[in-house]
Amino acid sequence: MSSSEQRSSFWPIVTAVVVALCVIIAIPDQYKTFLPSFLKPGLHLGLDLAGGTQLDFRISEDEIISRRAEIAAEIDTLKKNGGENQAIVSKQVELQALDEQHANLVEAIRGVLERRVNSLGVSEATITPSYFGPEKHLLVECPGVIDVNRCIATVGKTIQLEFKEEYTETPVGYEAGIRAQADKVFKAIATGTGNLQVYGQDLSNQLGVSYFDSRELFVSQLPKGMEVLANRTPEDPVIKNEASIQTVGQDEQGQQQVQEIKGIYITKVLTPKKSVPRPLSDPHEAFQEIAKTTPNSSTESKSAVLIDSAPKEIQTTLRTMAIGSQETVSINGEQSAIVYLAGRIDGSQEMTASHILIQYKGAERAEASVVRSQAQAKSYADELKKRLDGGANFSDIARTDSDGPSKASAGSIGVIRPGVMPAAFETAAFALKQGQISSVVETPFGYHIIRADKAVVTTSAKVTYDLLRLKMDTTAAKAVADTIEKGEITRNEDQVTIRGLFFSLEPTGWKDTELNGQRFRTASVTVDPVSNVPVVQIQFDEKGGKLFQELTKRNIGKSIAIFVGGELVSAPTVQNEIAGGNAVITGSRSFEEARTLAQDLNTGAIPAPIYLSGQSTVEATLGATALNQSIFAAMIGFAVLCVILIIIYRALGVVAILALMTYVVLLIASTKLPILLISNQYVVLTLAGIAGIILSMGMAVDANVLAFERIKEELAKGKTLKTAVETGFKKAWPSVRDGNFSTLITCAILFSIGTSIIRGFAVTLSIGIFISLFTGIIVSRWFCRLIASSPLANRPELFGVKVDKPVEPQTPSV
Numbered sequence: 139m140s141s142s143e144q145r146s147s148f149w150p151i152v153t154a155v156v157v158a159l160c161v162i163i164a165i166p167d168q169y170k171t172f173l174p175s176f177l178k179p180g181l182h183l184g185l186d187l188a189g190g191t192q193l194d195f196r197i198s199e200d201e202i203i204s205r206r207a208e209i210a211a212e213i214d215t216l217k218k219n220g221g222e223n224q225a226i227v228s229k230q231v232e233l234q235a236l237d238e239q240h241a242n243l244v245e246a247i248r249g250v251l252e253r254r255v256n257s258l259g260v261s262e263a264t265i266t267p268s269y270f271g272p273e274k275h276l277l278v279e280c281p282g283v284i285d286v287n288r289c290i291a292t293v294g295k296t297i298q299l300e301f302k303e304e305y306t307e308t309p310v311g312y313e314a315g316i317r318a319q320a321d322k323v324f325k326a327i328a329t330g331t332g333n334l335q336v337y338g339q340d341l342s343n344q345l346g347v348s349y350f351d352s353r354e355l356f357v358s359q360l361p362k363g364m365e366v367l368a369n370r371t372p373e374d375p376v377i378k379n380e381a382s383i384q385t386v387g388q389d390e391q392g393q394q395q396v397q398e399i400k401g402i403y404i405t406k407v408l409t410p411k412k413s414v415p416r417p418l419s420d421p422h423e424a425f426q427e428i429a430k431t432t433p434n435s436s437t438e439s440k441s442a443v444l445i446d447s448a449p450k451e452i453q454t455t456l457r458t459m460a461i462g463s464q465e466t467v468s469i470n471g472e473q474s475a476i477v478y479l480a481g482r483i484d485g486s487q488e489m490t491a492s493h494i495l496i497q498y499k500g501a502e503r504a505e506a507s508v509v510r511s512q513a514q515a516k517s518y519a520d521e522l523k524k525r526l527d528g529g530a531n532f533s534d535i536a537r538t539d540s541d542g543p544s545k546a547s548a549g550s551i552g553v554i555r556p557g558v559m560p561a562a563f564e565t566a567a568f569a570l571k572q573g574q575i576s577s578v579v580e581t582p583f584g585y586h587i588i589r590a591d592k593a594v595v596t597t598s599a600k601v602t603y604d605l606l607r608l609k610m611d612t613t614a615a616k617a618v619a620d621t622i623e624k625g626e627i628t629r630n631e632d633q634v635t636i637r638g639l640f641f642s643l644e645p646t647g648w649k650d651t652e653l654n655g656q657r658f659r660t661a662s663v664t665v666d667p668v669s670n671v672p673v674v675q676i677q678f679d680e681k682g683g684k685l686f687q688e689l690t691k692r693n694i695g696k697s698i699a700i701f702v703g704g705e706l707v708s709a710p711t712v713q714n715e716i717a718g719g720n721a722v723i724t725g726s727r728s729f730e731e732a733r734t735l736a737q738d739l740n741t742g743a744i745p746a747p748i749y750l751s752g753q754s755t756v757e758a759t760l761g762a763t764a765l766n767q768s769i770f771a772a773m774i775g776f777a778v779l780c781v782i783l784i785i786i787y788r789a790l791g792v793v794a795i796l797a798l799m800t801y802v803v804l805l806i807a808s809t810k811l812p813i814l815l816i817s818n819q820y821v822v823l824t825l826a827g828i829a830g831i832i833l834s835m836g837m838a839v840d841a842n843v844l845a846f847e848r849i850k851e852e853l854a855k856g857k858t859l860k861t862a863v864e865t866g867f868k869k870a871w872p873s874v875r876d877g878n879f880s881t882l883i884t885c886a887i888l889f890s891i892g893t894s895i896i897r898g899f900a901v902t903l904s905i906g907i908f909i910s911l912f913t914g915i916i917v918s919r920w921f922c923r924l925i926a927s928s929p930l931a932n933r934p935e936l937f938g939v940k941v942d943k944p945v946e947p948q949t950p951s952v
Contacts, residue, residue, distance in 0.1 A: 160807035179810040190280050194752035197247060197274045202240055209233045232677075235660040239740050244274055246737060247748065251278060275751070299655030299739060300701040301686075303693055304348070313643045316346070320402040320641040324378045327404065334376055334406060338639045346642040349695055352408060356416045357632040361403065367634055370407045379403050400643040409635040415628035421464060421478040424627040425606040428618065434609035441602045442483070448601070452477050456601050464623065466615045474608050474615035476622075481602040487556055490592035491567050492532065492549035494522060497541040497584040504584070505541060519578045519585035526575055532589050541584065543763060550591070568594050651689055657682025661739035663732045666724070672732035674723040676739060683719025691715040700739065707738040768828040775832060776802075779839060787846050789930065793921040794842040801838045801906075801913040805831060808905055826899040834906020837878065841914025845870040849922070860926040867919050874914065878907050 163179060213229045215221075239246070244267050251265055268275040323341070326332030338349030357368045361381035370377075382398045418424040425437040440448065445456050451469050455477055459465045465477050497504040498515035510518065522535055536549030544551050556564060560581040570576055570590035579586045608615050621627055659677040666673050678686050689698060690712045697709045710723045726732035779798070783791035809823060849866030853859065881903070888900040 160803050163810055164803045164806035192754045193278045193280070193750060194268075195251070195276045195278065195748040196751040197243065197276065197748055199240070199243070199274070202236065202243070206233065206236055206240070209236065231662065232660050235662060235740060242737065244276070246740075248276055251276060276748070299658050301651050301653040301689060302699040302701060303651055303689070304696050304699075316641050316643055317402065320378065320404065323639070324376070324404050327376050334404065334637060334639060338637075341639065346644075348640045348642075350638055352635060352637060354633055354635050357411065357634065358416070360634075362398075364403055364405070367405060367407055367636060368411060368632065370634075371410055372407055374407060376404060376406045379405070402641045402643065403638055404641075405636050405638040407634055407636050411632045411634045413630050414633050416631045416633075417625040418622075418627045418629060419625050421622060422480075422604050423629075424622045425476070425478070425604050427627055427629050428606060428608075428622075432608065435607060437604065437606045439604045442481075442600045443602075444598050445601055446598065448603070449605070451475065452603075452605065456482075456603060457599070464619050466612055466619055468612045469607070472609060472611070474610055474612045476606040476608070476615055476619050478604040478606075479601060480604065483600045485597045485599040487568065487594055487596050488553055489568060489570075489590060489594045490553050491551055491570075492536060492589045492591055493544065493551060493563075494519075494532070494536050494540045494549055494587040495542045495544065495584050496522070496539075496586075501584045502582040503542075508541060515585055516578070516580075519587060523575075523578055523587055526587065532575065549589070563588065570594075651685075653678075653682060653685040653689055657685060658739070661736040663729065663736050664722075666722075671724070672726050672729045674726065674732050674736050674739070676721050676723065678719040680719065683717070686719065686721065687715060687717045690721075702738045708735055768825060772828070772832050772835070775835070779836075783839070783842075787850075789925065790842075790846045790849065790922070793918055793925070794839060794846070796921055797842060797913045797918040798835070798838060800917050801835070801909055804909045804913065805834075805906055808909065809902075823902070824898040826896065827902040830899040830901070830903035831906055834903050834910055837881065837907060838910030838914050840877070841870070841874045841910060842918050844873050845914070845918065858926075860923070863919065863922040863926050867915065867922075871915065874911070878911055882907055 209229055209232055213226060213233065216226050216229065248265050248267065264277075264279045266277045266279075268277050323332065323337050327334050327337065335351065338351070341347045341349065355367075357365075360367055363381040364379050366377070366379070379402070380400070381403050382400050418427055422439060429435045429437040445453055448456055452467055452475065455465050455467050456479060459477070459479050461479055461482055463479060465479075467475050467477060469475055496515045496519040497508045498510050498512045499508055500512070501508075501515075518539075522539060525535065526532060533548040537545060540549055554564070554567065556568075558564075559567070560583070562579055562581050563586060566576045566579045566586075567588050567590065570588065570593075572590050572593035574590050576586075576588040579588060606618075608618065610618075657678050659679055659682075661674055661676045663672055664675050665671070693712045694714060695712065697711050699706055700708045700710075708723060710725065723735065726735060776798070780791075780795050783794045785791070787794065845867050847866075848869045849859075849862045852862035852865050857865070885900040885904040885907075889897050889904075
């Protein structure tokens with residue numbers, strides 16, 4: 139077999155394999171449950187097909203503009219007063235960083251919002267910048283997210299820079315390896331082949347492992363399981379203990395709770411125990427100590443109790459104070475109390491409802507079949523209300539007279555909560571008792587008659603708090619509260635100094651600190667003068683510098699996590715205590731990585747809050763209806779196209795249909811697979827995207843039509859089918875190429891200047907064009923060559939051609 143014959147037989151095999159894989163991928167998942175998961179990728183539907191939430195966020199630039207003016211004024215003042223050059227340069231650098239933040243403001247906030255949307259499990263979300271005069275907006279579309287409150291709470295929260303300390307959570311398949319590592323280290327230290335200090339220094343960079351060279355611990359603070367250290371001396375050997383460390387965290391509802399972290403300690407006592415004062419930083423302990431030493435005082439602690447069950451004097455305070463704060467309240471002229479709020483679970487409302495919706499032409503999301511005017515809709519709704527008042531069945535009327543997707547379910551819209559439905563709807567619905575029917579309610583969607591299927595259920599707020607009652611006025615009580623906050627309340631306890639290496643039996647996470655973006659000034663990329671590698675230099679204000687110093691002091695040898703908008707961007711290890719409010723973050727492998735980190739840090743400190751200025755929700759049932767209608771339209775178009783092709787081109791029409799079926803399979807597979815097969819981006823199908831697919835289907839046939847007309851011309855001249863096929867496709871190619879190339883240029887323009895909807899149309903049309911070129915030229919020509927090598931080649935009437943002279947017979951090739 140010649141090399142040309144090998145090549146001609148190779149590509150059909152490759153094409154057949156690719157098409158076969160695409161067929162498997164394109165088949166709906168319910169018919170291939172037995173296949174591995176990588177052969178069952180799903181479609182990624184947009185907001186108008188999957189249902190979901192659209193949020194419009196306005197970016198406020200007032201604060202960033204005000205801060206820029208303040209810095210510029212400070213620079214002018216320093217120059218006029220002959221200020222130090224270093225101070226002027228520092229302010230100029232800060233101003234330059236702020237200008238860069240302002241220039242990249244929209245894109246920086248967009249990146250943070252995208253990460254938040256992904257945390258909801260919405261990989262098909264689109265975030266589009268939009269400008270209304272001087273205002274800057276970001277439109278966030280979250281397909282599949284119908285819970286508006288959840289979406290707003292996650293996406294719309296303040297983009298804040300946070301510094302967090304190490305924290306741990308429950309392990310999964312983690313414990314055995316840690317135990318083996320700890321046993322190995324302890325055996326080496328106990329037998330003298332290893333040193334606790336050396337092991338500690340070497341392993342301290344490992345997440346979940348911490349080492350302290352010397353730490354003073356109060357006996358009451360010794361981890362559970364390590365109480366034996368209280369009676370050990372420096373002469374005793376190293377010991378290994380399993381211990382449980384208690385930390386305070388928050389559960390999913392924001393309620394503070396004590397969490398235990400299991401681990402293994404390898405420790406050695408450095409000094410014998412001694413009695414020293416211990417500051418009581420925990421208000422619970424401080425309250426108890428004050429109650430013991432102060433006459434006529436008492437304390438009480440409550441966990442997860444109703445606010446109404448608390449003493450009346452503090453109920454209002456408990457409803458308004460921040461978690462983790464202290465407030466002083468007056469009981470009467472001679473008595474006061476200090477309240478510490480450890481946690482709060484806010485109450486909520488929900489109900490189950492049904493409605494009858496009467497739409498009118500021009501109402502939001504009104505069905506195309508609705509032609510009645512607004513006045514007619516109001517009159518019709520009033521008539522239905524009279525029928526209901528007369529005893530008519532609500533469900534029957536909803537099934538026969540209501541508009542909208544809920545009609546199919548007798549008007550049921552399920553459970554609703556505040557913030558989900560239009561304000562007028564919610565006001566009327568939440569005022570109903572179970573079984574009660576509302577009057578006619580107007581919203582942008584039309585006129586509603588609402589029935590409460592289940593009455594409103596309200597869960598009361600619960601709090602966890604400590605209360606210290608004092609026989610003194612509020613001024614004196616506030617002084618006591620100040621001593622608690624400053625850590626001046628102490629209790630004498632025994633203390634030991636130990637060296638320890640801790641192996642956490644649970645994966646490491648993070649806990650909050652007081653340091654955040656409010657105390658952060660700027661981050662910039664510089665070059666280390668010694669190693670000549672890029673580093674990120676960060677700067678805090680005066681108070682932030684003190685907080686950062688305290689944070690680094692208690693986390694030497696540990697990692698400090700840096701979060702922006704709730705996302706981890708870096709976790710550098712603290713080498714030593716850092717004073718002065720300036721620090722350097724090393725470890726960036728390139729200038730680009732360092733610039734990205736600096737941009738993330740500056741984004742978290744941007745004084746540009748976002749505000750929700752609009753929201754809308756598309757029901758999943760409405761999206762499903764639109765998807766089904768689109769698929770039905772495509773099937774009708776495909777069927778009509780097949781009939782026309784067979785009538786005009788006969789056997790060649792069958793070839794076009796086979797090529798078109800191949801095109802459909804490849805196109806469906808391409809919408810399920812990552813773009814270019816190597817990215818993490820997918821084609822998100824919208825109604826506009828489906829329109830692009832249907833249009834590209836017609837263009838796929840266009841390539842066949844051009845080629846088949848040339849083939850028919852050649853057959854009419856008496857050429858053999860084999861010659862006509864080669865000549866026809868060769869002559870048709872310039873027209874096919876130019877037509878599709880011009881369409882691709884149009885798609886590029888639409889994608890560059892269009893909104894998300896127009897971009898979806900441009901993307902699917904572009905993908906369809908590339909696939910149509912493959913099926914219209916490669917696949918169709920391959921089928922035509924097969925026919926040209928068969929006995930059918932000698933029957934030109936099968937190809938819709940009448941010839942004046944007989945076609946020269948051709949012998950089928952082997």
